[in-house]
Amino acid sequence: MLPIRSILYPTDFSESSAQAYRVACSLARDYGAKLIVLHVAPPETVYSGLIAAPSPNLYHAELEKWLEHLEIAVAGIRVEHRLKEGDPAKEILGLAGEVSCDLIVMGSHGRTSLERLLVGSVAETVFRHASCPVLIVRAPLAAHTPPLV
Ligand code: ATP
Numbered sequence: 663m664l665p666i667r668s669i670l671y672p673t674d675f676s677e678s679s680a681q682a683y684r685v686a687c688s689l690a691r692d693y694g695a696k697l698i699v700l701h702v703a704p705p706e707t708v709y710s711g712l713i714a715a716p717s718p719n720l721y722h723a724e725l726e727k728w729l730e731h732l733e734i735a736v737a738g739i740r741v742e743h744r745l746k747e748g749d750p751a752k753e754i755l756g757l758a759g760e761v762s763c764d765l766i767v768m769g770s771h772g773r774t775s776l777e778r779l780l781v782g783s784v785a786e787t788v789f790r791h792a793s794c795p796v797l798i799v800r801a802p803l804a805a806h807t808p809p810l811v
């Protein structure tokens with residue numbers, strides 16, 4: 663059997679990835695797995711000589727706000743937060759290899775949502791190249807879906 667000890671959940675704080683979060687939390691709870699929440703910030707931008715790097719403080723503030731908005735109780739789940747910078751798919755795949763996660767759970771679309779495509783480019787690239795199973799959650803879940811966690 664394939665043990666599921668750690669689950670990588672990448673989020674861009676979109677509604678689509680919020681649906682995937684509910685699934686990721688439920689699986690983490692059911693398998694007793696560690697949940698690794700990852701956000702990939704855009705690469706450093708240079709503004710007239712000043713380098714604006716993604717700030718961990720800003721990230722944590724945004725993450726907290728988002729988690730509050732989701733109103734999901736994650737009591738009992740071991741959660742680790744990671745912040746990376748750069749190309750989202752590359753960073754997601756990089757961390758997946760680094761931590762040897764057993765499963766990646768992600769949304770089908772994100773902030774730039776081009777719904778005419780089945781999945782977004784980040785989801786597709788991760789799905790194509792990951793060396794572990796990838797669960798892509800199509801949003802929205804059915805309206806009658808009861809609270810998962
Ligand atoms: P595209 O980016 O190609 O215009 P899209 O935004 O609709 O399309 P994706 O970017 O593939 O779709 O997003 C699908 C999922 O990938 C998101 O729900 C999220 O789980 C993950 N994801 C996308 N961008 C990031 C990011 N910057 N950091 C972490 N996870 C991300």
Ligand code: MN
Pocket residue numbers: 674771772773774775782784
């Ligand atoms: Mn996107």
